[in-house]
Amino acid sequence: DAKTTQPPSMDCAEGRAANLPCNHSTISGNEYVYWYRQIHSQGPQYIIHGLKNNETNEMASLIITEDRKSSTLILPHATLRDTAVYYCIVRVATRAGNNRKLIWGLGTSLAVNP
Amino acid sequence: KAGVTQTPRYLIKTRGQQVTLSCSPISGHRSVSWYQQTPGQGLQFLFEYFSETQRNKGNFPGRFSGRQFSNSRSEMNVSTLELGDSALYLCASSLNGQETQYFGPGTRLLVL
Numbered sequence: 001d002a003k004t005t006q007p008p009s010m011d012c013a014e015g016r017a018a019n020l021p022c023n024h025s026t027i028s029g030n031e032y033v034y035w036y037r038q039i040h041s042q043g044p045q046y047i048i049h050g051l052k053n054n055e056t057n058e059m060a061s062l063i064i065t066e067d068r069k070s071s072t073l074i075l076p077h078a079t080l081r082d083t084a085v086y087y088c089i090v091r092v093a094t095r096a097g098n099n100r101k102l103i104w105g106l107g108t109s110l111a112v113n114p
Numbered sequence: 115k116a117g118v119t120q121t122p123r124y125l126i127k128t129r130g131q132q133v134t135l136s137c138s139p140i141s142g143h144r145s146v147s148w149y150q151q152t153p154g155q156g157l158q159f160l161f162e163y164f165s166e167t168q169r170n171k172g173n174f175p176g177r178f179s180g181r182q183f184s185n186s187r188s189e190m191n192v193s194t195l196e197l198g199d200s201a202l203y204l205c206a207s208s209l210n211g212q213e214t215q216y217f218g219p220g221t222r223l224l225v226l
Contacts, residue, residue, distance in 0.1 A: 046214055
């Protein structure tokens, strides 16, 4: 599975949009982009995933560039409860037993400030 | 639907002891994966179980083992604990292994 690159930390004002970038320049055609977040000392929480089209759910939007080499997770109106470490990973979602190859980096530590 | 549950949530052990951690997946999920997370490290894959069989294993010593029961619940065991085993141990379940994984709250293990 491809490796991802994320900035180590970001700040965002409460109520504003938080845009978290992720670079995955070596992504393969059958790899999905997944986003999770981890609030201090808890298990990672699934946010959203996508292949090549932009996706939106109740938590966030995922924008994937046309060449699929990078993506942006958008939290439209960040709240203090969105303060967490955000992980971007890529994985082949059609092959069982692939979790061992996932590369979880250190993610982006997002601080939402009042 | 109830989420992934892990017990215990916190555990303190001493070097040389062994420990067993438990994970109950989301109802209907048959794949359970275990991860270790230490400060400054990303999640490190331990192993994955599916239909009571270990399907994949990460690069951890044989002191780390696991099993899965017929109801998909899983346990992992660490024998002869070392100080470096202090970590957050996470369990994640998915339907069959290739779909989205959902994580439990983790078990925080402290080895003294």
